[in-house]
Amino acid sequence: GESVGLHLPTLSVQEGDNSIINCAYSNSASDYFIWYKQESGKGPQFIIDIRSNMDKRQGQRVTVLLNKTVKHLSLQIAATQPGDSAVYFCAENMNTGNQFYFGTGTSLTVIP
Amino acid sequence: AAGVIQSPRHLIKEKRETATLKCYPIPRHDTVYWYQQGPGQDPQFLISFYEKMQSDKGSIPDRFSAQQFSDYHSELNMSSLELGDSALYFCASSLRTGGAFFGQGTRLTVV
Numbered sequence: 001g002e003s004v005g006l007h008l009p010t011l012s013v014q015e016g017d018n019s020i021i022n023c024a025y026s027n028s029a030s031d032y033f034i035w036y037k038q039e040s041g042k043g044p045q046f047i048i049d050i051r052s053n054m055d056k057r058q059g060q061r062v063t064v065l066l067n068k069t070v071k072h073l074s075l076q077i078a079a080t081q082p083g084d085s086a087v088y089f090c091a092e093n094m095n096t097g098n099q100f101y102f103g104t105g106t107s108l109t110v111i112p
Numbered sequence: 113a114a115g116v117i118q119s120p121r122h123l124i125k126e127k128r129e130t131a132t133l134k135c136y137p138i139p140r141h142d143t144v145y146w147y148q149q150g151p152g153q154d155p156q157f158l159i160s161f162y163e164k165m166q167s168d169k170g171s172i173p174d175r176f177s178a179q180q181f182s183d184y185h186s187e188l189n190m191s192s193l194e195l196g197d198s199a200l201y202f203c204a205s206s207l208r209t210g211g212a213f214f215g216q217g218t219r220l221t222v223v
Contacts, residue, residue, distance in 0.1 A: 032209075032211075034211050034212070036214075041219075042217070043116075043202050043204075043214035043215050043216045043217050044155065044202070044204075044214045045214070046211055046212075046213055046214075049211045089154060089155070091212075098143055098160040098162050098167035098168045098208075099145065099157045099167075099168045099170060100145070100157065100204075100212055101157065102147075102154040102155045102157075103154065104154055105154055
């Protein structure tokens with residue numbers, strides 16, 4: 001399953017399928033990006049980050065892709081599990097600033 | 113591993129009262145951030161500190177103030193509370209050029 005950020009803030013996928021969550025970031029000067037997972041009533045949990053000198057970074061079951069040309073970030077989750085159900089946010093940061101701007105979250109629901 | 117600690121976890125205040133939220137960053141982190149998150153909303157940046165000095169300021173109301181102390185813990189002071197201040201308040205910490213790690217938040221309810 002795949003989301004398109006602002007236009008599809010919810011995403012439902014079958015357990016075991018791959019998920020793709022998209023994010024369009026706003027500032028071309030942003031050079032550091034983080035994906036966060038937030039479960040209900042909890043704080044955002046750091047999943048994976050990527051700097052602007054890279055276009056791909058892989059973690060455990062997750063891959064982040066960065067396309068600076070179109071200011072687009074995506075999070076791919078392999079073999080999605082029920083525990084992956086949460087709201088996912090991308091956050092951008094400029095090296096000159098001490099703040100992370102959060103994009104609109106995407107709610108991922110994994111169907112067993 | 114040590115995480116960001118926030119206290120209290122829950123707080124109920126009446127309108128026009130004051131509230132103080134505390135944040136203890138991850139050891140050796142030099143930057144602290146405060147965010148406000150309303151129901152179904154994205155976290156909104158309020159303010160950040162680097163090495164105990166205010167670094168960046170976001171959409172923080174004038175009724176709110178914050179500081180970072182010599183031991184790097186931070187406090188968010190909120191006065192003349194309004195119903196609209198009811199939200200989750202998160203603190204995060206990072207190294208200057210690293211990712212921000214969030215605490216579990218303080219749920220503030222203004223009645």
